[in-house]
Amino acid sequence: MEFSLIDRIRERxxxxxxxxxxxxxxDAALLAVPPGxxxxxxxxxxxxxxxxxxxTAAADIGWKSLAVNLSDLAAMGATPAxxxxxxxxxxxxxxxxxxxxxxxxxxxxAYRLALVGGDTTRGALTVSVAVHGFxxxxxxLTRAGAQIGDAVLVTGTLGDAAGGxxxxxxxxxxxxxxxxxxxRLNRPTPRIAAGLALRERASACIDISDxxxxxLGHICEISGVGAxxxxxxxxxxxxxxxxxxxxxxxxxxxxxxDDYELCFTVPMRHVAAVQADLAKLGxxxxxxxxxxxxxxxxxxxxxxxxxxxxxxxxxxxxx
Ligand code: ADP
Ligand code: MG
Numbered sequence: 001m002e003f004s005l006i007d008r009i010r011e012r013x014x015x016x017x018x019x020x021x022x023x024x025x026x027d028a029a030l031l032a033v034p035p036g037x038x039x040x041x042x043x044x045x046x047x048x049x050x051x052x053x054x055x056t057a058a059a060d061i062g063w064k065s066l067a068v069n070l071s072d073l074a075a076m077g078a079t080p081a082x083x084x085x086x087x088x089x090x091x092x093x094x095x096x097x098x099x100x101x102x103x104x105x106x107x108x109x110a111y112r113l114a115l116v117g118g119d120t121t122r123g124a125l126t127v128s129v130a131v132h133g134f135x136x137x138x139x140x141l142t143r144a145g146a147q148i149g150d151a152v153l154v155t156g157t158l159g160d161a162a163g164g165x166x167x168x169x170x171x172x173x174x175x176x177x178x179x180x181x182x183x184r185l186n187r188p189t190p191r192i193a194a195g196l197a198l199r200e201r202a203s204a205c206i207d208i209s210d211x212x213x214x215x216l217g218h219i220c221e222i223s224g225v226g227a228x229x230x231x232x233x234x235x236x237x238x239x240x241x242x243x244x245x246x247x248x249x250x251x252x253x254x255x256x257x258d259d260y261e262l263c264f265t266v267p268m269r270h271v272a273a274v275q276a277d278l279a280k281l282g283x284x285x286x287x288x289x290x291x292x293x294x295x296x297x298x299x300x301x302x303x304x305x306x307x308x309x310x311x312x313x314x315x316x317x318x319x
Contacts, residue, residue, distance in 0.1 A: 005097050005120055009085070012101035013108055013115040019081065020114050029116035031082055037134040040078035044068045048125040052186075053168050058096045060186035061127060062103030068209065069131040070111065070190035071260040075207035077141040077199040078133030080111045080192065085118035086128040111192060141198060141205035141264070146223035150203055150265040150291040153274065155191050155283040157237040158212055159249055160184035162256025167243070177239035184237075188260035193281045198264055201274055205264040211255040212288075213297055216263050223265075226294030229254075232302045235286040254299065265291055 010024045021030040033039050046052055046065050056064075066083065073080050085104070089096070108115060113131070164185030167178050191207070198205060204223055208215045212234075220227055234253040241249055261283075266274050271287060278285040292298075 005092055005094070006118075008094065008097050009087075009101045009104075009115070009118075012098070013105045015108060015112060015114040017081070017112065017114045020116055023114060023116045024118075029082070029084075031116065031132070034134060036137070038137050038140065040073055040076045040133045040135050040140060041130065042069055042072035042076075043128060043130040044072065045126060045128040053165070056186060057103075058099035059103030059106075062100040062105075063107050063187050064103075065127040065129045066104050066107045066113075066131075067188045067190050067260060069129045070107070070113075070192060071188065071207040071209070073131055073133040074191045074195035075141065075205050075262055076133070076135060077139065077195045077202075077205070078135040079196065080113045080131060080133045082114050082116045082132040083108065084130040085115055086121075086130075087118065088121045088123040088126040090122070090125060107190075135199075139199050141195065141202055143204055143206050143219050143222040146204040146219050146225050146265040146291045147267070148225055148291055148293055149268065151268055151271045151287050152216065152227055152229065152263065152265055152289040152291060153271070153285045153287050154208070154212065154235065154261050154263050155194050155278060155285050156189075156259070156261040157235045157240070158208070158254075158259055158261060159234075159240050159252030159256045160237050161188065161258035161260075162211075162252035163240045163244055163249065165256075165258070166252075172243075177243055180237070180239045181243065185258060188258065189283075190260060191262045191283055194262055194278050194283055194285075197277045197281060198262070198266075198274065201270045202264040202266050205262055208257075208259050208261050208263050210257045212263060213254050213299070214257075217297060219263065219265065220291075220295065220297060223291075224295070226292045227289055227297045228292050229289035229297060229299045230301075231299050233286060233288045235284075235288075 019032045164181035
């Protein structure tokens with residue numbers, strides 16, 4: 001259905017790849033997985049008003065719908081290759097499609113990712129993207145494997161997207177710092193290169209989509225460990241610190257979603273080398289705590305005062 005819309009998407013996302021034997025246009029795509037590689041696959045759905053605010057620009061929706069999926073591949077240490085796009089639209093809005101495809105393609109081209117097919121239907125604005133990537137057998141990063149004594153690190157800065165969402169809700173745009181935080185919300189950077197660099201060294205890895213505590217909680221649960229987090233070490237951008245007071249920005253950094261940074265654990269002896277590698281990649285990595293016995297995450301501040309909550313259900317936070 002809607003062949004002209006599909007053609008518009010295909011034109012804008014065109015990407016030559018030898019491993020795409022047959023792309024958009026037939027009943028299924030035909031893809032050649034490189035010999036000796038495992039396929040890492042992930043899918044994420046974004047619904048207007050739930051996963052992005054109503055009024056978000058079409059190009060930003062296109063970028064973000066791919067970015068959140070590439071972030072999942074990053075967390076596995078996989079190299080992106082292909083994507084499928086299931087698009088549900090209220091109407092055949094050509095301008096929306098063109099801008100959506102342009103935002104999607106900006107990010108896709110950066111990774112030579114080919115859009116190889118999808119589905120187009122009518123209904124409330126909903127975008128599902130599935131991505132496929134390669135990883136050498138046995139080399140994928142997973143949520144299991146965090147060991148007692150390992151350091152806990154995160155890439156980039158935390159809480160920016162939550163700050164950006166607050167600003168959008170309050171119509172607080174206009175200055176450079178607000179724009180920066182809103183950009184972090186609408187155009188997250190998937191940490192693909194960081195994920196690849198961590199492949200030989202991280203014991204566990206996850207991307208932060210639901211907030212640091214929730215996602216570190218998944219590592220703890222699956223690895224059968226607990227964690228101590230030092231609230232004073234949480235990396236926060238100068239924009240976040242300037243626009244929100246300390247307690248609010250700390251809560252955003254601990255519990256805010258949508259940052260799409262990586263949270264990972266490494267044996268202490270590898271911390272310095274990992275930090276040097278990720279500094280070269282531009283995102284950096286900050287040590288925020290360590291893995292301990294137990295099944296809870298404890299958050300402490302400078303004075304060692306406990307601000308903790310359990311790994312399941314971070315339902316209140318008072319600094
Ligand atoms: P079918 O009915 O056989 O599933 P469709 O008419 O849904 O075929 O799709 C025709 C072709 O266009 C297929 O190759 C499909 O993968 C592709 N396609 C449909 N929608 C999209 C989309 N939103 N993005 C990319 N490719 C799409
Ligand atoms: Mg179809």
